[in-house]
Amino acid sequence: MLVCTGAVAKSKKGDDNVEQEQLELIVRARYDSDALVILFEQYHGLVNKIIRRFYLAGMSREDWTAEAMQVMHQTCFKFDGTHGSQFGSYYRMILNKHYLSMMRDARAKKREGQMRTLPFGDAQDEMNLGKGINEMGYSFDEYVHSRILIPIFLKQLSAKELGAVRDWVAGTEEHGRSNARARERVRAKWAKFMADEG
Structure with missing residues (x-):
């Protein structure tokens, strides 16, 4: 039992180091483009998974990825990891909201002509x-x-x-x-x- 507890404690301490390194990378990414690229690469799979759910005419995959990078940069400024929250979950939520806002804006622009027309x-x-x-x-x-x-x-x-x-x-x-x-x-x-x- 003690060995098991020690292994869990050792694993938890290793996770703390990873979390601390992640927090430091997030803070650096606010003002360091190289750190932002490293952080973005860590979440590239998440970004690709989210991008597959959205489509707008005229938006290429590179456009969606660039939007994701901008959102990540903004998220680095907003994220506060001191309360145990996870950056990946927070970033996924913010990115989804951003993409949904883009879709709503595009649909609103489509309807703009209908709202401004008269019989x-x-x-x-x-x-x-x-x-x-x-x-x-x-x-x-x-x-x-x-x-x-x-x-x-x-x-x-x-x-x-x-x-x-x-x-x-x-x-x-x-x-x-x-x-x-x-x-x-x-x-x-x-x-x-x-x-x-x-």
């Missing part, structure tokens, strides 16, 4: 500088063509006219005479621009 009928009043497509006699194809030409058109406007367009888009139009004249000049230039393009 075509509702959008008619917002097109062609305040006049509906039907009122102007534009077809849908002409509308799409005009959307492509808008950046070209905006380069031709004066600062005052650009301000009037910006106020109109933001819904903060001022009702002074100079702004009214600027809006009318923009409408006239737009009609001429579209006639020249047609």
